[in-house]
Amino acid sequence: MLKLNENYLKLPGNYLFAEIKNRVNAYKALHPQAEVISLGIGDVTRPLDKKIIDTLHEAVDEMAAAETFKGYGPDQGYRFLIDAILENEYAAKGVALEPDEIFISDGAKCDTGNFQEIFGLDNTIAVTDPVYPVYIDTNAMAGRAGAFENGRWSNVIYMPCTAENNFAPALPKTKADIIYLCSPNNPTGTVMSREELKKWVDYAMENGSVILFDAAYSAYITEDDVPGSIYEIEGAKETAVEFRSYSKKAGFTGTRCAYTVVPKALKARSDNGEWVSLNKLWARRVSTKFNGVSYIIQKGAAAVYTDEGKRQTANTIAYYMENARIIREGLREMGFQVFGGVNAPYIWLKVPGSMTSWQFFDKLLNEVNVVGTPGSGFGPSGEGYFRLTAFGSRENTQKAIRRIQEGLDL
């Protein structure tokens, strides 16, 4: 008789975005004339840049002739893309990596979710709180999170990140084997400084832990001293895996391409005392459960690193970051306590007074027809916060802030 993975049955329903949709639909049903503006979802809205479009067309044409047609590609990705990443994302920042340390994937969500598969089930995981839910849910599905009780998993170490600690998680009191960090952070929009990251790399070194570093938003860093890669920190090659993505860097949320860095120096001891390279284990996972990213899409991603591609994607990012400025400054003028939005496309605001995140959601929707995301949806320590995103159009962003300034009854 077939036995299920019972861990799946412990998962709470992930109702955050479904609940948002329900409340918005209910409002619209009552107010059919209302023009609701969403600054809620973390999805891009600008079209792909011209150089990327041109290159995608070229790649499609290659698939039309036997001489240039591409069948199965290398599981880890094509060298033209890997080499462009090594040169532009790493060598340019003084980080030397080798081609077989890069794994091209179809998304940072997939790889941050899949990576735990190469670890044993008896590791303790630590996550910042609030957090991107995929880190926890995938560990829960594998059976590593324990039981879900009162909104928390019993075997997960939650590290609160709030205004009180300046969104810098404290080192855990109990030992953590697998540590998820995300900078620039989703949802708070804050970043980890060089010193903060160094503290974590040292902790991982001392405790034989691994850091799974989600840098999906690194392209949005505007301040010089903020590290865009954990490998800018000494010792990180022995302690950290890094996840990057074209989703936000180049508008690839619907086009799908990302990459994961697993340095060969990163090792763990097996039960028989042998040091095993995580790179080797991940390569085995990738070659067995994955078959590479579409050639066409990899070509499009590589176009990001041409001169035109760099210029065009930088312009698009600047467009979103101007939205972030409009939101941040607009709210600050009103007296809101606002975080993020400088090195990230997310603005994290403290809900005024003693309102809950959901109460503020309702207020914003009802009074000015603007939709955001309640912070409590990202974890217990997100309560009392609210996320707005810079991924809307300029017009909608300006209109939303004007409405909040003129119409919100504070």
Added chain:
Amino acid sequence: MLKLNENYLKLPGNYLFAEIKNRVNAYKALHPQAEVISLGIGDVTRPLDKKIIDTLHEAVDEMAAAETFKGYGPDQGYRFLIDAILENEYAAKGVALEPDEIFISDGAKCDTGNFQEIFGLDNTIAVTDPVYPVYIDTNAMAGRAGAFENGRWSNVIYMPCTAENNFAPALPKTKADIIYLCSPNNPTGTVMSREELKKWVDYAMENGSVILFDAAYSAYITEDDVPGSIYEIEGAKETAVEFRSYSKKAGFTGTRCAYTVVPKALKARSDNGEWVSLNKLWARRVSTKFNGVSYIIQKGAAAVYTDEGKRQTANTIAYYMENARIIREGLREMGFQVFGGVNAPYIWLKVPGSMTSWQFFDKLLNEVNVVGTPGSGFGPSGEGYFRLTAFGSRENTQKAIRRIQEGLDL
């Protein structure tokens, strides 16, 4: 201290294609003038058909304008593709399925590998022998295969498929909870009849087992009475998951698109006695560890179902199947015992005399400079067999068979 998934360390190196490459390279080094023809690898060589190319271009252009740009799509796939699948692949064969029973994925390899994640670790798996290695390896990585001893996993039921039993696996003597079947079969090129499939569906029904049915090659079926979908068999919706792919149907090996069917009627009992739909569990897995297939690629896949697309892909498949006929008949004329190649792009031949699969490999390479795949690489019961594929060019296929006919010393 980080603990590894020790199951990965039990995996034997998968040296089949690496060993082939080594031997070919060694031969070429000694004979630099030799023109070696490969009928070994299961990868397509014909370009994408025109309608698909045109549609990919259109989809790329949609990504170039804000009005038609697509960000994150539905995790399970776009309805335009799902609806085309329902109509053309299933309704046309009298099989009624619902849209949320189809999951668009980036490859049948990925999904046949990932699907076991929703099952408990204490299930017994059964595979045909020879077999596509991904089924076993992914179960071994999850910890479900036991120990690897003398070329076999201790917790895996191997079901021999040889000329002696007409490549029809016998029902296992010990109970199997998860059964992997593949028809048209890779590597043997043989197919399961309606009666054979019915026997398995009945077995699964009686024993509360699930059948994971790999139909990646269904587009190559030429005989009317061979079922292309397991859902043509009564009871299969309660017992089977089906995997399909555009890799071989439309030349998408490097373009990446496939789909998995999980009927809502397919259920298993949880530890607390509740009947749980596998569809619900798989949907949860997909929404948490995957983020959908590229919009551009899904549009290209949907083009397969237009009138032009159908005509063009049928022509390409006919091209490969003519290669299969040339190989099959050419070898048969020489007295070889040959299987497959009628409803599948694979020809499975009995190695003459008492040669092993690898001895025949060397003979073919040395005497006529033709490369194939030793059957023993697909499992113990593959010993004494050899796989040739129909995916080469017509010219190379004809030349290879001529060389075998004229130059092989039998």
